Each structure stands twice: as structure tokens, then as C-alpha cells.
Amino acid sequence: MSAHKITPCLWFEDRAEEAMKFYATVFKQSKIDGMKFNGMVGLFELEGQPIMILQGGPQNWKLNEAFSLSVNCNDQAETDYYWDKLGEGGSYSQCGWLKDKFGVSWQIVPEAFPRLLNDPDKERSGRAFQAMIKMQKLDVAALEAAFNG
Structure with missing residues (x-):
């Protein structure tokens, strides 16, 4: 290790x-x-x-969305892979978040996401943000289309 x-x-x-x-x-x-x-x-x-x-057994401490593991993905194919594999048997949420079958929360984040949202052009990044909040799995093409207007 x-x-x-x-x-x-x-x-x-x-x-x-x-x-x-x-x-x-x-x-x-x-x-x-x-x-x-x-x-x-x-x-x-x-x-x-x-x-x-x-x-640790059944205590009052449960896994929840207050702590998540973030997976940085190179492209849509990698985003799809982790979304499908980690989400199988679990549940999907919004904005690239899912909970796996063991209760661990994950954020599946394509490389384009922070790049588009951190763009200095607030209007363009705002459009990408508005598109993102309507998604479950993040869709790079749709984010870029919204960004570009």
C-alpha cells in the first residue's frame, strides 16, 4: 500500500x-x-x-451523500463506464452523483465539466451549469452544446 x-x-x-x-x-x-x-x-x-x-456492524453511523468519492473521467466513454458499473444495483441522482449498491456515494465527473463551468465567460459557463442541473449522468456533448449556445 x-x-x-x-x-x-x-x-x-x-x-x-x-x-x-x-x-x-x-x-x-x-x-x-x-x-x-x-x-x-x-x-x-x-x-x-x-x-x-x-x-463495524449496525451502529448509528451510516454512509450518506455528505461524503462522496469523485471519479475524474477523460471523456464520455469513461464517464459512461463508471456510471454504469458503479450505479448497477444502486441509485442515480442528479448532476453526476450516484449511490452504489453498498451505499457509497460517487461523483462521476468528465474532464469537460470543470473546464466548462470555470470558463471566465459567465454567460457561457452559466448555460453549461443550467444544462448540468437537469442531468443525472453528465453528458459532455450536451454540456458543450449548452456552453456554446
Whole structure:
């Protein structure tokens, strides 16, 4: 495992090992270090980002949208891939957000999205923003069309 200073830790009531193995199939660059401490803590990496999972049982702490993992995608094909893979069995929300079948929230963000929204021309970026808030999965062509007027 890499020596990052900060490692997100996700609390699972159960199915932590199943979730870790699922994520390793979705992300091509992944490593699983396995479950430790009598199967309570899992360590793995996705695209170089270390993540810890804790199978802590039924406590009052639940995964929710207040914390999400953001996936930066190169193009629409990669956006579609992560949207479909991570969203399967979960639920879709707005603006590129989804919740996977384990309850983890993800933002699936094509490269064009921040570029269009951060453009200094407020009118053009505003049109892209207005298009984005009507979408579930972000559509690069539709965002660019709105941006260009």
C-alpha cells in the first residue's frame, strides 16, 4: 500500500469485503491488501488512492451523500463506464452523483465539466451549469452544446 498522508475510511455495517472486491473489479488500477483485524478492516487502493473500509456492524453511523468519492473521467466513454458499473444495483441522482449498491456515494465527473463551468465567460459557463442541473449522468456533448449556445 502507498504511504499517503490521508486515507478515507468508509464504515460498512456488513459486506465490507464484498464491496472492496467489487471496487477492485471496476477500477483497472487497483490493489487489495485484504481484511485485517479478524475481518473488520480492509485496505485497498483504487487508481493509487488508498481507502480503508471498516466493517463495524449496525451502529448509528451510516454512509450518506455528505461524503462522496469523485471519479475524474477523460471523456464520455469513461464517464459512461463508471456510471454504469458503479450505479448497477444502486441509485442515480442528479448532476453526476450516484449511490452504489453498498451505499457509497460517487461523483462521476468528465474532464469537460470543470473546464466548462470555470470558463471566465459567465454567460457561457452559466448555460453549461443550467444544462448540468437537469442531468443525472453528465453528458459532455450536451454540456458543450449548452456552453456554446
